[in-house]
Each structure stands twice: as C-alpha cells, then as structure tokens.
Amino acid sequence: xxxxxxxxxxxxxxxxxxxxxxxxxxxxxxxxxxxxxxxxxxxxxxxxxxxxxxxxxxxxxxxxxxxxxxxxxxxxxxxxxxxxxxxxxxxxxxxxxxxxxxxxxxxxxxx
Amino acid sequence: xxxxxxxxxxxxxxxxxxxxxxxxxxxxxxxxxxxxxxxxxxxxxxxxxxxxxxxxxxxxxxxxxxxxxxxxxxxxxxxxxxxxxxxxxxxxxxxxxxxxxxxxxxxxxxxxx
Numbered sequence: 001x002x003x004x005x006x007x008x009x010x011x012x013x014x015x016x017x018x019x020x021x022x023x024x025x026x027x028x029x030x031x032x033x034x035x036x037x038x039x040x041x042x043x044x045x046x047x048x049x050x051x052x053x054x055x056x057x058x059x060x061x062x063x064x065x066x067x068x069x070x071x072x073x074x075x076x077x078x079x080x081x082x083x084x085x086x087x088x089x090x091x092x093x094x095x096x097x098x099x100x101x102x103x104x105x106x107x108x109x110x111x
Numbered sequence: 112x113x114x115x116x117x118x119x120x121x122x123x124x125x126x127x128x129x130x131x132x133x134x135x136x137x138x139x140x141x142x143x144x145x146x147x148x149x150x151x152x153x154x155x156x157x158x159x160x161x162x163x164x165x166x167x168x169x170x171x172x173x174x175x176x177x178x179x180x181x182x183x184x185x186x187x188x189x190x191x192x193x194x195x196x197x198x199x200x201x202x203x204x205x206x207x208x209x210x211x212x213x214x215x216x217x218x219x220x221x222x223x224x
Contacts, residue, residue, distance in 0.1 A: 026179045033212060033213075035215075041200055041217070042215040042216060042217050042218050043154060043201070043213075044215065045212040045213060045214065045215075048211075048212055088153055088154075090153075098156055098169070099156060099213070100152055101153035101155075102153065103152070103153055104152075104153055106151075108120070
C-alpha cells in the first residue's frame with residue numbers, strides 16, 4: 001500500500017540555524033499536507049500542495065512538492081524556539097480512503 | 112468558530128468499564144474522523160464519518176464503537192479495553208473528503224488500567 005517515508009526522525013538545531021524535513025514516496029501522490037504538533041498538543045494543519053513542482057511560503061517556512069509528485073520538503077529558515085515540535089507530512093490516497101502520515105520529524109531548538 | 116472540542120481531556124478506565132469520548136465541531140464540516148496516537152508516533156486513522164454515515168473503518172476492534180448523532184457531534188464508545196489501547200484519541204473534521212485539510216481537536220488522553 002501507499003507509504004510516505006519521512007526523514008530525519010529527529011533534528012536538533014541552534015536557534016537561528018535552518019531546518020529541513022523530507023518526505024518521499026515510491027508512488028505518485030495526489031497531494032501532500034503538512035501538520036505541526038507541539039509537545040503535548042494536537043496536529044495543526046500548515047499547508048497543502050497539489051501541483052507538480054509547487055512551492056509555497058509562509059513567513060520563514062517554505063514547502064515544496066517535487067516535479068514527479070513523489071517527494072516534498074519543509075524548510076524553516078532561521079529557526080526560533082517557537083518552531084519546536086513534530087512536523088508530519090501526510091497524503092490522502094487517490095481513492096480518498098485514507099490519510100497516510102509520515103512518521104514525523106521532531107525538531108528541538110536550543111537558544 | 113474554527114475549533115474542534117473534545118471531552119474529556121483525560122480518562123482513566125478499567126478494563127471492564129464502559130466510557131464514551133465526545134467530539135464537537137460547528138464549522139459545518141461534513142466529514143469527521145477518529146484517530147489513535149501513541150507516543151512518538153503519527154496519528155492512525157480509526158474511523159471516518161461522511162455526511163453522518165460511517166464510510167471507513169480501518170479494521171478497528173469492536174471494543175471501539177463510533178457514533179455520529181448529527182453532523183456536529185461524534186462519539187467513540189469504549190468497552191472492555193486493553194492496556195495497549197492507552198493512547199491519545201484525536202477527533203478531526205474537514206469539508207470532506209480526505210483530500211482537504213483536517214482540523215484536529217485537542218484529544219483525550221486515555222489510560223486503561
């Protein structure tokens with residue numbers, strides 16, 4: 001079945017450094033969604049990408065969807081302590097029968 | 112109102128108890144979901160309700176019984192649970208279908224003793 005692989009599992013950075021998490025699939029994805037879950041919190045929707053090669057920005061966050069629609073990345077420029085949390089990518093199956101989550105990347109930031 | 116509410120926030124129950132989790136949204140969303148999330152793991156989809164009808168059951172054991180009384184409410188009835196069922200139970204909603212972004216509630220932290 002459809003799987004979304006996400007790396008790295010953990011990332012620690014110094015405040016001000018950049019951070020990137022990657023999602024990859026062996027099959028073409030219909031879309032990719034990104035969620036952030038703060039420690040002790042619940043997933044919060046960040047963005048959805050649906051078009052091949054799509055790039056979207058939200059302040060210091062840049063989201064990309066690969067040309068082949070098999071990979072995606074989330075890049076954070078100049079991390080802040082408020083960026084701490086676990087970032088999940090997720091994709092719905094073509095049949096719309098499930099939302100498949102990657103295992104998540106947990107980001108920690110030291111000041 | 113872009114909020115999904117869940118009650119209770121925490122629940123401790125014995126293996127012979129019967130309890131219910133509740134979820135409510137007033138965003139006019141027509142799809143609602145139950146997820147189970149274990150520590151340091153992604154959410155796992157359990158059930159999907161679309162237009163108040165159960166559309167997806169991800170092979171969840173019968174000790175979990177979902178109910179959708181109306182388009183704003185979603186319940187999860189629990190009976191004879193096992194300690195391994197201890198987890199964070201998340202409710203979510205969206206415009207439907209799964210291709211749209213989901214709004215998650217804060218979750219119920221369930222401990223089965």
